[in-house]
Amino acid sequence: MSNVYTYQQIAEHNSVEDIWIVVDGKVYDVTKFLDEHPGGDEIILDLAGQDASEPFRDIGHSEEALKVLNGLCVGRVDINSKPIEVETPETSTQGSHTTGGEGSGKLVIACAIVFFIVAYYFANNL
């Protein structure tokens, strides 16, 4: 595999539709493998467009995993390029903005006010 890519070029492949990762100086297109990954897609998405050598090794992937990885190779990293910060893609489970906490806080205050009004009413009428 003779294609050589800089970290800048690799970082551009960081969306769910097009995702590359680096393992030990080689570049892998994991787009199609994402759904099949036994460790889940999120874990790979977090490393989209970046060097995943350490996390990949830390998991202790099997020989079988290494074979799959080999089949996904699209080139190698330009040795003169330096790793850069990459924004990881949003997934459907992230980024949901709930206002439930704030809403229930207001409800507690409203209940407390009602409680004190009722208590005041009874205290003055008994």
Ligand code: HEM
């Ligand atoms: C393209 C790269 C990758 C390939 C081809 C791959 C392949 C596999 C395969 C085949 C397994 C099943 C167990 C085994 O055979 O070792 C597996 C499990 C796993 N992988 Fe990956 N993996 C990749 C990248 C990663 C990365 C970057 C991480 C994260 C940091 C990761 C985390 C995991 C975890 C946590 C499991 C364990 C799942 C379990 O046993 O519950 N993988 N992977």
